[in-house]
Amino acid sequence: MDKPQRHISVGILTADKVEFSLEGGYSCDGEAAQGGMTAVMEDGQVACGGRKAPRMVFEAAGKDSFFTLKDVTIGVDFHWQRRENQSFKGNLILLAEKEGIIVINDIGIEDYLTCVISSEMSAEAPLEFLKAHAVISRSWLLAQITGTGKASGEGKIETPKELITWQDHDDHEFFDVCADDHCQRYQGITKVSTATAREAIEATWGEILAYDGQVCDARFSKCCGGKTEIFSTCWEDEDKPYLKSFRDKFCETEDASILTNVLPNFDQETKDFYRWKVEYTFAELSKIVRERTGLNYGKIVDLRPIERGPSGRIKKLKIVGSRKSRIIGKELEIRRTLSRSHLYSSAFEVEKTPEGFILHGKGWGHGVGMCQIGAAVMGHLGYTYKDILLYYYRDAEIVKEDSLSI
Ligand SMILES: [Zn+2]
Ligand SMILES: [Zn+2]
Incomplete structure (x- = not known):
């Protein structure tokens, strides 16, 4: 696919040291660049292959050019987090910033989207x-x-x-x-x-x-x-x-x-995301909300939906505690506050039991x-x-x- 494409820049990672290799034709400042390279920060600049600059661009010669980055962390903070080598088409830009070297991929939109979809x-x-x-x-x-x-x-x-x-x-x-x-x-x-x-x-x-x-x-x-x-x-x-x-x-x-x-x-x-159920004792929920918000509501005695969107997702929820009550929103804040990770959605009905709460939910x-x-x-x-x-x-x-x- 060699049709013209608008270009975008994608931030891949930030590190003090970046190991990568260039394949299929690259150039930097008009000089050919090929094979394994290491870039480090030196005097606030990117130092790589005998060059030093605040911004270094490795330009791809054509559609067969690609570069491979070593040890890219994906799924940051999710249970599938892992490190792997990743390859990208298009240009490679290294930028010296106070956080380290920012690695940027400059690529055509359609090539980028092909990777996103897959x-x-x-x-x-x-x-x-x-x-x-x-x-x-x-x-x-x-x-x-x-x-x-x-x-x-x-x-x-x-x-x-x-x-x-x-x-x-x-x-x-x-x-x-x-x-x-x-x-x-x-x-x-x-x-x-x-x-x-x-x-x-x-x-x-x-x-x-x-x-x-x-x-x-x-x-x-x-x-x-x-x-x-x-x-x-x-x-x-x-x-x-x-x-x-x-x-x-x-x-x-x-x-x-x-x-x-x-x-x-x-x-x-x-x-079970189409219809789901989460159960908490009063003590469990009180502890979760305290950990998630940093606020001590005391014992949480009620959860009252104040306003819902048309799908049933709660937009405003009143948390009633023995020491403190507060209305929270919107959708994501509610999901985050009532779970150690996130509730699947804020579309739930609250059932109060002698022991605590059952949330009957819909959707993800x-x-x-x-x-x-x-x-x-x-x-x-x-x-x-x-x-x-x-x-x-x-x-x-x-x-x-x-x-x-x-
Ligand atoms: Zn982003
Ligand atoms: Zn649907």
């Missing part, structure tokens, strides 16, 4: 589903780098009685997106053995979701639980016309083989935009990627990126 999803997933994912990931990316997806940012409203907070993708200072789940999972060409991911990118080249002449902020989550959610339940109070709440008739599936085909291995350990994730499980089922049933996209992003249009003035 890092996020299983290679066995239905092609139409992967095509839908390609359009969504491309839209999300363009919304980030052109600014339409940055509006929400972070928010926090804090008083003694209330804490309403939400987090969105922060801007990165030295590059457009990072390589981890914070932005989109990007593990280079290591995983691109899948012809399907490439086919999905080729078939949707340059296509994005747009609404009213602007690229859509195309959110997605694992499983809505039967009804999708609106933007303001999770992030700032400004709903997007293409992110509506509706009954999703596809994601309730008994067919375990669909999930096996779609989800990466580590996600398959989670089986924020539920806004595309429901990955529902979309995978649609792909499996023979719907096209356009059907899938227009089912989850109502009233949006699928257009070519270059038809918008972005």
Whole structure:
């Protein structure tokens, strides 16, 4: 694929010492560079191969050029965290900053997306589903780098009685997106053995979701639980016309083989996400909330949903303790506060028992935009990627990126 592509910069890692190798043709300052190299910080600059500079660029000669980084940590702080060597196409940029050497990959958007699709999803997933994912990931990316997806940012409203907070993708200072789940999972060409991911990118080249002449902020989550959610339940109070709440008739599936085909291995350990249940004694929950918030509520005696989004996700929850009570929100803050990791979602009913609480929940994730499980089922049933996209992003249009003035 040698069609012209817009370029983006992806932050891969930061380290004091970077070991890498260059294959298939690279140059630095007009001189050929090849094979194994080590870069270290020296006098506040990058020192590598006899050169020293605050910013060093290794330019790829062509589409067969790639570089391999040694010992990249992936899945930071998740149970699947591990180190592996990773290879990337495109240019390699080393930047000297006070945190160390920042390793940046400058690459064409479509090549980047091919890697993202095969890092996020299983290679066995239905092609139409992967095509839908390609359009969504491309839209999300363009919304980030052109600014339409940055509006929400972070928010926090804090008083003694209330804490309403939400987090969105922060801007990165030295590059457009990072390589981890914070932005989109990007593990280079290591995983691109899948012809399907490439086919999905080729078939949707340059296509994005747009609404009213602007690229859509195309959110997605694992499983809505039967009804999708609106933007303001999770992030700032400004709903997007293409992110509506509706009954999703596809994601309730008994067919375990669909999930096996779609989800990466580590996600398959989670089986009961459509309807789930979490039980706590009063003592357990009181301890968890104290650890998670740093606040002593005393014994937590009640959990009262104050406001819910249309999918049933709780937006504001009152935690009533023997020493202190407080309203918390939004969706993610509730999930984080009531669990040692995160509750699957904030769409739960509270049952009080003599011993404590039972939370009866629905869905996995924020539920806004595309429901990955529902979309995978649609792909499996023979719907096209356009059907899938227009089912989850109502009233949006699928257009070519270059038809918008972005
Ligand atoms: Zn990021
Ligand atoms: Zn769903």
